[in-house]
Structures are given as C-alpha cells and as structure tokens.
Amino acid sequence: MTNEETLKNILDKAVKNGLGLKSHRIAWEEASAYHKERWVSNLIQSKEYVSIIFSHEFAKAYWGDGYICLTCGQEGECDNCYSSPNYRSSGIAHLMQLALSTDRIKYLEKFL
Numbered sequence: 789m790t791n792e793e794t795l796k797n798i799l800d801k802a803v804k805n806g807l808g809l810k811s812h813r814i815a816w817e818e819a820s821a822y823h824k825e826r827w828v829s830n831l832i833q834s835k836e837y838v839s840i841i842f843s844h845e846f847a848k849a850y851w852g853d854g855y856i857c858l859t860c861g862q863e864g865e866c867d868n869c870y871s872s873p874n875y876r877s878s879g880i881a882h883l884m885q886l887a888l889s890t891d892r893i894k895y896l897e898k899f900l
C-alpha cells in the first residue's frame with residue numbers, strides 16, 4: 789500500500805470512531821473516493837496530516853479511550869505487574885510512541 793492509501797484507511801477508521809474532519813466545508817464521510825484521494829495527497833504533501841494525527845481527538849478515536857500499562861504494555865487492567873502497574877490513557881501512550889517513530893504512517897498502519 790502507498791502512504792496515501794494507508795493514510796486514507798487510517799482517517800476512515802478515525803472518522804468512523806468519532807473524529808470530525810472537514811475540508812472546504814465537506815465532511816470526510818461525505819467526500820467521494822476521488823475527493824478523498826486528492827485530500828490525502830494534499831495532507832501528505834503539506835505535512836498537515838501531522839497536526840491531525842497528533843491531536844487528542846484523533847488519538848481517542850483511533851485507539852479508544854481505554855488505558856494501557858506503561859510497564860509491560862498490556863491494554864486495560866494489568867495482571868502482570870502486581871506491585872506497580874503504571875497506567876496511562878492508551879491514546880496518550882500511543883502518541884508518545886508515534887512521536888518517537890521515524891515512519892509515523894507505518895506506526896499507525898499497525899493498528900488498522
């Protein structure tokens with residue numbers, strides 16, 4: 789898959805889960821396939837997708853509003869780290885990983 793196709797699928801998933809996305813008054817879910825294609829290629833060329841994927845609204849829509857154990861990486865209630873589970877909202881934990889990854893679209897692709 790090209791970066792464009794992957795980002796389109798990523799945005800499809802986030803919008804389906806509640807992310808509001810608009811361009812020139814057209815909502816993502818109402819845009820035609822052709823329009824989405826141009827929209828995504830614009831977002832990539834202008835690097836504007838970066839501000840979308842680093843927003844809390846995106847993180848919540850893409851990864852849900854559950855939590856994750858930072859010590860072992862388990863989603864939800866941790867039963868590995870009896871003494872010191874270290875919880876963080878999954879969206880924030882993933883945004884931190886996303887900030888560290890060299891290929892952000894590839895990182896997001898793992899959760900499609």
Ligand SMILES: [Zn+2]
Nearest residue numbers: 857860866869
């Ligand atoms: Zn744990």
